[in-house]
Every structure is written in C-alpha cells, then in structure tokens.
Amino acid sequence: MSKTRKIEIVFEILRIIAALLIAYLFILVVLVAISDEPAKAIYNFSIGPFSTVRRFGGIIQKAIPLVFTGWGMCFMYAVNRFNLVGEGLFIMSACMTTYIALALEAFQLPKVLMVLLLLVISIILGGVIAFIPAIINAKLNANIIVVSIMLNYILLYLTQYILTRLIRDTEVSYAASRSIPLNARLEKIIPQAGIHSGIIIMAIVYILVVILFFRMPAGYAMRVVGSNPEYAKHVGIKVTATIITAQVIGGALASLGGAVEQLGMNDRFQWTELTQHGMNGVVVAVLAKKNPILVPITAFLLAYIKQGAEVVNRTSDIPAEFIIVIQGIIILLVAADSFLSSARNRMIFKSALSPANGLKSNS
Amino acid sequence: MSFSEAIGTFLFSIFRLSTPIIYAALAACITKQTGLLNMAIEGIMLTAALSSVVFSALTQSVVLGVLFGMLAGSLIGGIISYANLIGKTELYLTCIAINLIATGGTTFALYMITGTKGTTFSALPSLEVPNIDIPFIKDIPILGTMLSGHSILTYFAFVCAFLVWLLIYKTRLGLRMRCVGENPNAALSVGISVTRIKTVAYLISGAVGGLGGAFMSMSYVTWFSRDMLAGRGFIGLSANNITAGSPVGATLFSMLFGIADASANVLQITAAGLSYFVKMIPYIITILGMVIMEAIRIRKGLKFKDQVVRKAIAGTANEKDLT
Incomplete structure (x- = not known):
C-alpha cells in the first residue's frame, strides 16, 4: 500500500x-x-443506555434492524444509486409477514418452517419491489430519489389498507393487526435483555453479505461499477444489470430487516407511519463508508445514540x-x-x- | 350544491392543490438551470412552513410571516450550497441530510415552542394569508367559483412562474445561470464565478420554496403539523424534471399533479372503502408521469440532443454580455 x-x-x-x-x-x-436538569440529562443520555441490562439490550434491539437496512443501503450506495425504497420496504415487509403469518395460522406449521417461509417471502418481496425504481432509473434515467420516495408513500398506504381492511383486530380500540401466531415469532434468546433470535439471523446474513460483497464476482462488479463505470464497461462488466442487481439485493436486505424486526419485537402490526429505519440505514451506510463489514459497528453507534435519546425522552420532557x-x-x-x-x-x-x-x- | 357549483368547486380545488407543487417546481427549476438538482425542496418547504407560522404568530403580521418563511427557505438553500460547493459534499447526500434535519428539526422546534408534537393548531395564534375575490369574474357561474376567492399566494404562484421565466431568460443573472448549467468551464473562462452563481440560485430557489411552505401553513391550512408536506416537494421536483427545467412547462405539469390531487380528494368522499388507494393516486401519477415523459424523450433521443446542442451553440454565439 x-x-x-x-x-x-x-x-x-x-x-x-x-x-x-x-x-x-x-x-x-x-x-x-x-x-431543566442538564447534568441529569447528560448522564441519562451518555451513561443511561449502559446503566441496566434492559437498556443495554435496547441498544442491541435497535441495532438489529439498522444493520439490515444499513447493508441494504451499502449495496444501493455501492453502485451510486440513492434508492431510498428501503424506508417503504421496511414497513411493507413487516406488514406482509404479519398478513401471511395470520393467513397461515390455521395450518399450524412447525416454527422453523414458518419463520423460514416468512423470511424468504420478505426477501423476495423486497427484491421485487426494489426492482421497480431500479429499472425505471436504469432504463429511463428518472431521478431515483423522487421515484423511490413516491413509492414509499404508495407502500405506506398499501400497508394501511392491509392493516385496516384485512388484518385489523376489531377487539382493540386502536388500529392494530390481530396478534401474530406464536409459531411465527422469533424466540427471545436473552429474555432479561429482550434480545431475540434475529441476532442469529443477522450473524448468518453477515457472513453471506461479506462473502457476496468482497469474495464473489457479482460483488466485485458492483464495487467497480460504483467507483468507475467507464472502466467497468471497458472490462466487460454488464453495467446496467449490475446496478439493478445491487439494488434488488439491497431491497431484499432492507425487507428482511423489516420482517426480523416485526417477528422479533412486535406482537401485532400497528405502524401507521414510516418508521425511519430506511433513512437510518443511509446514515449507517455512510458512516461505514459503504463497507458491509463495518455496518454492525456503525449501526450499534447509531442505536446507542437512539437509545440514549429514548432514555432522556422517558426521564424528561x-x-x-x-x-x-x-x-x-x-x-x-x-x-x-x-x-x-x-x-x-x-x-x-x-x-x-x-x-x-x-x-x-x-x- | 348544484352541479355547476360542484364543478366550480372541483376546479377551484385544482388551483388550490397545485399551488404548493408549483412553488416547489419553480424552486427546483431555478437550481436546475445551473445544473444542480435541489432535492431538499421538501425540507425547505417544511422549514418555511413552520417559520411562517411561528413568526406570523409572534409579529401578528401576515407579510412578516411570509417573509420569514422565504428567509428560512433561503437559509436552508444557503446551507445546501455551502455544504455542496465549499464543503464538497455529494449533492444527493447533502439533500438527504437536509431533509432529515428539516423533518427532525421542525418536530423538535414544534415541541419546544408549543409542548406538543402534532400541530401548532390552537397552540399558536398564527395568521392566514387573505383570500381575494375578483370583482365581476366572481359572479360568472363556474368560472367565478374556479378563479375567484383564492389565497393571494395562489395567484402569486402564477406571477412567480412568470417572474422565474423572466429571471432565467431575460436577465443577465439568468443568462449566467444557464451558462453555468450548460458548461461551467466555459463560464469560468469568461470570468463568471460558478460558485457565486450557484449559491445565488440556491438562495432564490430557497425563497421560492419558502413561499410554497408559507402557503401550506398560512393558507392551505392555518397551522403547522409535522410532515405536512407529504411529498409535495418531491412531486414538484418531478414536475420540473419532466419538463427539463422550463418554468412554464413545470407550472403546467404541477397543475396536472394538482388535478390528480383534487380527483383523489373527490374520490375519497365517494369511494370510502378504497380511501387508501385513492390517497396513492398523486404518487402513482407522479411516477407514471416521469416514466411516460422520459420514455418519450428517449424515443426522440437523438433529435432532441441535436437541438439542444445547436441551440446552445447559437445561444452562446449571439450573447455578447457574458462578461
């Protein structure tokens, strides 16, 4: 060097x-x-997240979805496409996994099968939806930020339709889906910290993502296209196909994050607005300099800041x-x-x- | 309500709903001329909307409220140009960051000022930009309902479109802006400061976007609520992208999106069960509009490019006051 x-x-x-x-x-x-009490607020913000096991668990809980959306943005960002559809995909995937889990409730599938099925569906869903802005951008050169943000609103309203019309629990007064069947939920592996088995899924995906990004021809092609499209064209890389593939993979990862978050953290689907996880993913990816290896670290940092803010919010105004x-x-x-x-x-x-x-x- | 009255009301709502989109499109148009996309219009308008409400409540003056909206917009424009031109940040990332700051910052400020996170409704005594009845026209059946009784800012949106057209095509500054947009190196070679022109473009763009924000919180409704723009800034931006930076075309396309918005509002009442699908209409139309127009442009491809090059050559050859 x-x-x-x-x-x-x-x-x-x-x-x-x-x-x-x-x-x-x-x-x-x-x-x-x-x-009003600056010393207390500063203490709560900086030390608070580490003060109890529960709060520290909160950091990990918050970091898990950010790792997925952060990886998603790494792939989008690797080919220089600021496709922000991860934001809409996150909520869409959470909603769809709930919907399908409820639809399959009667079959009483074994837990492993059920969870795997839901995760695979969320991956496919994410890939398919992320393909839309990717292809519009690649073939027609339309501004990807505008297309993906418009798509986010469409996805949001779609989830609200599914929530209120198809899966709503009429027995509760607020807008929430029926309770997710137990065989679809991710097990809590460290109950006192509230950490669920999504962290294991994250570890597996981590290995796959790093191999794909750094050790496979497809990942290499993405990095070359991102850093120098002209050179990529000259050495025979299919530039357009690579750009689209990267975004499809990115969408699949963000969507997987939505499913993991929903099955691991929530009893019902009850989000009525965009959750900012996708935008957090941008910050995570930018901080990690679009390097998936560093994403868990930067996601942890952001999750720490978020947890600190939550502690401050809970203990003051x-x-x-x-x-x-x-x-x-x-x-x-x-x-x-x-x-x-x-x-x-x-x-x-x-x-x-x-x-x-x-x-x-x-x- | 009689039928003609209903039609008149519908047409009226088209103008009302188009207004913020027109301002957004014009704001985008100004920076587009210098070769930069202003993707932070959403954030600019959101900040301006809050600023207008707060300052109109503080000063109890409509004019000052609107002015502070424009000022807030310009401030954000200035921040973008500083970050992008001096700080050398990537423009896309800058705009994403600015939109984030605006989303969080307005909610935060809202809470600090009023103690609620939702709206300033009933918390701040903010003012409304007056509506104007046009004499004579207001008595004509459909036309009167459609054209009369709008907010001053709605009428001004069309004046503003004309002003932006004047600025871009009839002033020295506009010529320089286009020159910077076409070929920054050529501009530099004849002594135009590219950075300064781009900064000025961002400041003006921010002010125009600020008018749109002021309309949202002082006319469309008379309060500020979080995320009240709901993507209108981006819709305006795409109206501008579709027409490749022409102020008149951008205004017309904004009206088209206004029609989509107005139709959605009408359908919402009639098709209650599908209300969420109806809410999607403006966003779907925006994507479709971009897809169709870009497809047409690509089909025309070469011809279009030829024209632009020829126009550019003819344009620079004829202009003598580039110094």
Whole structure:
C-alpha cells in the first residue's frame, strides 16, 4: 500500500470519528441548553443506555434492524444509486409477514418452517419491489430519489389498507393487526435483555453479505461499477444489470430487516407511519463508508445514540426527534470531502517530500 | 350544491392543490438551470412552513410571516450550497441530510415552542394569508367559483412562474445561470464565478420554496403539523424534471399533479372503502408521469440532443454580455 493511500485511510477514519464527536458534542450542548436538569440529562443520555441490562439490550434491539437496512443501503450506495425504497420496504415487509403469518395460522406449521417461509417471502418481496425504481432509473434515467420516495408513500398506504381492511383486530380500540401466531415469532434468546433470535439471523446474513460483497464476482462488479463505470464497461462488466442487481439485493436486505424486526419485537402490526429505519440505514451506510463489514459497528453507534435519546425522552420532557437532526449533521460531516482535507493534503505533501521518496525538500 | 357549483368547486380545488407543487417546481427549476438538482425542496418547504407560522404568530403580521418563511427557505438553500460547493459534499447526500434535519428539526422546534408534537393548531395564534375575490369574474357561474376567492399566494404562484421565466431568460443573472448549467468551464473562462452563481440560485430557489411552505401553513391550512408536506416537494421536483427545467412547462405539469390531487380528494368522499388507494393516486401519477415523459424523450433521443446542442451553440454565439 502506498504511503499516500495510508494517509488517506487514516484521515477517512479520523474524519468519521471527528464527525461523531462533533455530533455527540452537539447533542450535549442541546441537552444543556434546553434541559431543566442538564447534568441529569447528560448522564441519562451518555451513561443511561449502559446503566441496566434492559437498556443495554435496547441498544442491541435497535441495532438489529439498522444493520439490515444499513447493508441494504451499502449495496444501493455501492453502485451510486440513492434508492431510498428501503424506508417503504421496511414497513411493507413487516406488514406482509404479519398478513401471511395470520393467513397461515390455521395450518399450524412447525416454527422453523414458518419463520423460514416468512423470511424468504420478505426477501423476495423486497427484491421485487426494489426492482421497480431500479429499472425505471436504469432504463429511463428518472431521478431515483423522487421515484423511490413516491413509492414509499404508495407502500405506506398499501400497508394501511392491509392493516385496516384485512388484518385489523376489531377487539382493540386502536388500529392494530390481530396478534401474530406464536409459531411465527422469533424466540427471545436473552429474555432479561429482550434480545431475540434475529441476532442469529443477522450473524448468518453477515457472513453471506461479506462473502457476496468482497469474495464473489457479482460483488466485485458492483464495487467497480460504483467507483468507475467507464472502466467497468471497458472490462466487460454488464453495467446496467449490475446496478439493478445491487439494488434488488439491497431491497431484499432492507425487507428482511423489516420482517426480523416485526417477528422479533412486535406482537401485532400497528405502524401507521414510516418508521425511519430506511433513512437510518443511509446514515449507517455512510458512516461505514459503504463497507458491509463495518455496518454492525456503525449501526450499534447509531442505536446507542437512539437509545440514549429514548432514555432522556422517558426521564424528561425532551423529544427524541433531535436524533433525526443529529443524523443529518453526521451525514453532512462524513460526506464533506473538504472536512479535515487541508490537514490530509499537508500530510500527503510532506510524505512526498520526505527523503525516503528520493525527493529533496526545499524547506 | 348544484352541479355547476360542484364543478366550480372541483376546479377551484385544482388551483388550490397545485399551488404548493408549483412553488416547489419553480424552486427546483431555478437550481436546475445551473445544473444542480435541489432535492431538499421538501425540507425547505417544511422549514418555511413552520417559520411562517411561528413568526406570523409572534409579529401578528401576515407579510412578516411570509417573509420569514422565504428567509428560512433561503437559509436552508444557503446551507445546501455551502455544504455542496465549499464543503464538497455529494449533492444527493447533502439533500438527504437536509431533509432529515428539516423533518427532525421542525418536530423538535414544534415541541419546544408549543409542548406538543402534532400541530401548532390552537397552540399558536398564527395568521392566514387573505383570500381575494375578483370583482365581476366572481359572479360568472363556474368560472367565478374556479378563479375567484383564492389565497393571494395562489395567484402569486402564477406571477412567480412568470417572474422565474423572466429571471432565467431575460436577465443577465439568468443568462449566467444557464451558462453555468450548460458548461461551467466555459463560464469560468469568461470570468463568471460558478460558485457565486450557484449559491445565488440556491438562495432564490430557497425563497421560492419558502413561499410554497408559507402557503401550506398560512393558507392551505392555518397551522403547522409535522410532515405536512407529504411529498409535495418531491412531486414538484418531478414536475420540473419532466419538463427539463422550463418554468412554464413545470407550472403546467404541477397543475396536472394538482388535478390528480383534487380527483383523489373527490374520490375519497365517494369511494370510502378504497380511501387508501385513492390517497396513492398523486404518487402513482407522479411516477407514471416521469416514466411516460422520459420514455418519450428517449424515443426522440437523438433529435432532441441535436437541438439542444445547436441551440446552445447559437445561444452562446449571439450573447455578447457574458462578461
């Protein structure tokens, strides 16, 4: 590895850490500014998530869906397509798995079979739906952000139709589906922390995703197309097909996340608005620099911030929404190429002038 | 309600529902001319909507409310251009980030100001932009119901379309904007500061989007509620994409989306069981509109490209005040 490349990598990491620190400081400043008891709010935010087993479990619970949507965005982002359909897919998949689980209730399938079936259906569902904006964008060059966001609204209303017309439990006063049959739910493997077996599914998918992304021709093609489409065309990679495949896989992963979240965490389907998991996935993928290996770490970081906000929200009157603002700031800072770039360039310049490279320094 | 009255009301609602989309499309149009997509219009309008409500309640002045809406829009536009042009962030990511900040920030601010997360309704004494009855026309049966009694901001949307057209095609600034959009290097070579022109475009775009936001919270309804735009900014953006940056075309396409919106509202009453499918109509129409127009454009492909190149060459050859 060349020296320049090494410096660049070091600065990439430094930049992400700096961005997170700035965002973290920003949160603390906001907490101090608006809280009646700043010390308590800061304690609750920073230490609170680790203070009890239950709360720490909450971080893991929150991280699991973010890992899936984060991987999803890694694939979309790897081919430079900001396909945001993960947001709509997440809720759609949760709704559809509930619907199918309820429809198959009478058959009393064995648990393993039932869960596997539901997960496979969610994967197919995600792939098929993500194909729509992908093909519209690839063939017609329509703006993918607009198409995917419009599609998200359509998916949201579709879930609401299914919820209110097909699976609604008429015995409860609020809009919620009937209770998900027990044979479709993911087992709680660490009950005191509320962690469900979705974490095992995540571990399995982790291996598959990393192999696909780094060790398979398809994954290689995606990375090449993303970093240099012209070169990809010259070496004979089918650019359009690769771009679409990446988005289909990304959609399938986000959708799988929705199913895991629904079967692991919820008794009923009762979401009536978009859940932000898809958008969180963007932040996770950006922080991980579209590297699926790092996604679990960055998902954990974001989940920690979310859990901290929730603890603060529960113990005081500060709304958890400021976390969404923080996510935006993190994206801006990580994405800003010029953030810390002068220091990086100075380092590269210095190393180029160093005697080891055979150049004489004038200074 | 008589039949003619019902038709008049329907046509009236088309204009009303088109207004925010027109502002969004015009805002998108301005930056599109400089070669940049403004995908944060949704966030701009949302922020402006909150800002208008808050400042109209504080100052008890409609004009100041609208102005602060525009100012908030411009501020966001400024942030985008700073991040994108000075901070060198990817534009797509910047806009996603800005939309996130606007979504979370408005809800957060809403809660800090009013103590509720839902709406400012009854919490803030905000004002309404007055509606105008047009003399004579208001007495004509269908036409009167359709054209009279709209909010000032609805009428101004069409004036604004004309102003944007003037700006882009008839002013020095507009010429420079188009020049930057066509070929930034050529613009640079004749001494135009690309960064400055793009920043100015974003500031104006933000202000126009801000008008749309002000319409939403001071006219369409008279309060702010979270996520009240429900994708209208993106619909406007696609109206602009479809027409490739022409202000007049973008306005007309926005009206088409307004028709879809108005039809959905009417169907909602009649087809109660399918209300969720009816709500999808504007979004489906938007996707279909993009698909159809892009398909037509690709079929015309070469011819169209030829024209653009020829026009560009002819255009730059004739213009002498590029300095």
